[in-house]
Amino acid sequence: MFGYNRRMRVVVLLVLACLSPGAAVTNAQYAPPIQSPREAGTRELPQPGAAGPWDQDLLVHRVDADGRVERLATFPRGGVATLTRMKDDRLVAVHQYFPKNDVANFDKVAVRFSEDEGRTWTPPQVIQLAGLPEGMRFPFDPTLVVLDDGRLRLYFTSLRGRRFEEDVPAIFSAVSADGIHYTFEPGVRFGIPGRPVIDCAVALHQGVFHLYSPDNGPQGAPGGPRGRQLPGSGPQPGVGYHATSGDGLNFVRAEDVRIAGGRRWLGNALSDGHTLTFVGTGGPPAPGGPLTGEPGGGMWFAGSTDGQAWKLLDMARIPGADPAAVKTKNGGWIVISTGPPRFGTPSAQRPRAPAFPAGMPGAPPAGLPDANGPWNHRVLLATSKDGLEWKVGGEVLAEQASVPELFMGPEGLPIVLFVDASGKTEPGALGAMVRQKDGSWVRRVTNLRGADPNVVRLKENSYRAYTKERDGSIQVFSSTDGLGWQHLGEAFRDERYRNATDSDVFETPAGWVMLISLGPRLLRCTSQDGLRFVAGEIMDLGGSVSDTVAAPGGWRTYFHVNANPRTGGKMVIRSAFTADGRTWRIEDGDRVVAPESGPARLGVADPAPLRLADGTWVMALKSFIAQPRPERAR
Numbered sequence: 001m002f003g004y005n006r007r008m009r010v011v012v013l014l015v016l017a018c019l020s021p022g023a024a025v026t027n028a029q030y031a032p033p034i035q036s037p038r039e040a041g042t043r044e045l046p047q048p049g050a051a052g053p054w055d056q057d058l059l060v061h062r063v064d065a066d067g068r069v070e071r072l073a074t075f076p077r078g079g080v081a082t083l084t085r086m087k088d089d090r091l092v093a094v095h096q097y098f099p100k101n102d103v104a105n106f107d108k109v110a111v112r113f114s115e116d117e118g119r120t121w122t123p124p125q126v127i128q129l130a131g132l133p134e135g136m137r138f139p140f141d142p143t144l145v146v147l148d149d150g151r152l153r154l155y156f157t158s159l160r161g162r163r164f165e166e167d168v169p170a171i172f173s174a175v176s177a178d179g180i181h182y183t184f185e186p187g188v189r190f191g192i193p194g195r196p197v198i199d200c201a202v203a204l205h206q207g208v209f210h211l212y213s214p215d216n217g218p219q220g221a222p223g224g225p226r227g228r229q230l231p232g233s234g235p236q237p238g239v240g241y242h243a244t245s246g247d248g249l250n251f252v253r254a255e256d257v258r259i260a261g262g263r264r265w266l267g268n269a270l271s272d273g274h275t276l277t278f279v280g281t282g283g284p285p286a287p288g289g290p291l292t293g294e295p296g297g298g299m300w301f302a303g304s305t306d307g308q309a310w311k312l313l314d315m316a317r318i319p320g321a322d323p324a325a326v327k328t329k330n331g332g333w334i335v336i337s338t339g340p341p342r343f344g345t346p347s348a349q350r351p352r353a354p355a356f357p358a359g360m361p362g363a364p365p366a367g368l369p370d371a372n373g374p375w376n377h378r379v380l381l382a383t384s385k386d387g388l389e390w391k392v393g394g395e396v397l398a399e400q401a402s403v404p405e406l407f408m409g410p411e412g413l414p415i416v417l418f419v420d421a422s423g424k425t426e427p428g429a430l431g432a433m434v435r436q437k438d439g440s441w442v443r444r445v446t447n448l449r450g451a452d453p454n455v456v457r458l459k460e461n462s463y464r465a466y467t468k469e470r471d472g473s474i475q476v477f478s479s480t481d482g483l484g485w486q487h488l489g490e491a492f493r494d495e496r497y498r499n500a501t502d503s504d505v506f507e508t509p510a511g512w513v514m515l516i517s518l519g520p521r522l523l524r525c526t527s528q529d530g531l532r533f534v535a536g537e538i539m540d541l542g543g544s545v546s547d548t549v550a551a552p553g554g555w556r557t558y559f560h561v562n563a564n565p566r567t568g569g570k571m572v573i574r575s576a577f578t579a580d581g582r583t584w585r586i587e588d589g590d591r592v593v594a595p596e597s598g599p600a601r602l603g604v605a606d607p608a609p610l611r612l613a614d615g616t617w618v619m620a621l622k623s624f625i626a627q628p629r630p631e632r633a634r
Helices: 010-017
Strands: 058-063 069-075 078-085 091-097 108-114 128-130 140-146 152-158 170-176 181-190 201-205 208-214 239-245 263-271 276-282 299-304 311-313 321-327 333-338 377-384 390-399 401-408 414-420 431-435 441-444 451-457 463-468 474-479 486-492 501-508 511-518 521-527 534-539 544-551 554-561 572-578 605-611 617-624
Touching: 058 078, 069 486, 078 140, 078 263, 078 321, 078 333, 091 140, 091 333, 140 201, 152 181, 181 208, 181 239, 201 276, 208 263, 239 263, 276 321, 299 321, 390 401, 390 414, 390 431, 390 617, 401 451, 401 617, 414 451, 414 617, 451 501, 463 501, 486 511, 501 554, 511 544, 521 544, 544 605, 554 605
Parallel strands: 128 181, 201 263, 263 321, 401 605, 501 544
Antiparallel strands: 058 069, 058 333, 078 091, 091 108, 140 152, 152 170, 170 181, 201 208, 208 239, 263 276, 276 299, 299 311, 321 333, 377 390, 377 401, 377 617, 401 414, 414 431, 431 441, 451 463, 463 474, 474 486, 501 511, 511 521, 521 534, 544 554, 554 572, 605 617
């Protein structure tokens, strides 16, 4: 993510501690808070309740050639992975390892092997390293390269001395015939005086070794105080060191590489003999957290023929950050990335800016001037006998929640998904609740991310979900239970409509229809398979943020109408009917209005209706905690 160094293990944090507090841009979802320096080479377990990289896991995903993403495995309590294919066709992964209650192996580098394309892996085994000079820190930030003779060379970060103030981190190496036992190679592979070189990525491409490392700015003089840096001298988003070597041992610095959009040269590089590929961390911002290569986590892919000039590649969205990748035999990818802090761990529970400052209900988090956001919304339910006349209930289903989507789960119990600003879910994740047989609602965990969820139940009783990105694209996912989702690809992107929000998808005999909100109007898009939509005409029904359900003779589209600031009115929900998915007739009257009192008294919006098995209806909708600013209400 822009300026964030995902490899926030204890040791690398020492490097960042040498930088000014404003220089290292961290990420609340993926990186634990900066901690006090530890002595290099010491082995000690964290204190109970301490946050750190041990609160995170490595995620292994396979990305098929058609863009389908499947979770294959999880490596608990790990980070900073590297991945390659050995000469015997096995996959080998090396990563930082933080086993619980194992001081001898804590914060060391472990190796795993897979013989079935990443589906199963051997247990982690800490590497054995011979010849490491006395006083040098055990390797971290590992990167693997397969040499021409089949051996593995491990590039890693280390330094001499017991504290980072005593030396500047640089890149070293060791070689191995089996991936487990390594022999240290004397000398420094690559370093820059006065600047920490960490988190390197190395690839052997057409006989030349290419080394990359993010520019983390200068480090204070060894042995000197950790003073503040001058403005602009910290980590440089988009800038990476580049060095080349003919033998993989003696590297010469080349021109720095650059990539746009707040991305970082933090990841891994690989070559197929024709093209170099770099898979890195970060990217332009998007709502909904760390599923893509944006702040909050994620990754980007770029290709190069010479190792210097790079072009971004269009890849499927893959969760996690600080990635490593290898190509599969059928043209896809296997990717290992670091996930966010596990739910309930100290890192996940670290303090965040409250959504409700004292005395200011519904106020935004610190630094956000707009009072109208999900932190100022609440999700409620309305009921109806016929889908036309609705009554809003007095119970709040979820506070500090917005943009609900309601659908029937596989067990015949309604599920509601929503954008959650309450802090009760894993950072970046959507909120989920399931109604129980006794009518109560309980929270559940979903891995669906993004914003403005819309769910379609297919004829074979599976599900598709559509969520939006800040750039106006809509992503599509599949699920069998409505809570665990797999990414299928990008359903919609049109540069003309970068402000698109709130997709509403339904299927007709003539094909699929998606209504997308463009402010107070709707954009009608079409598709033959429901997976890729093209833009059509813009419709004006008088409102937007729609949700369409089957009705006798066609479909009924519910949408909200913004309040009129001149009259001081409130947002209401209205409806229109279509018999073909192409033309609509606006129906008379308001479907849902705000009651005079209660939690929905400030207006109703974002409708999500559902017809129950007994023929009655229930609708999830949003209202407001504090008075919204009318010009901001969608």
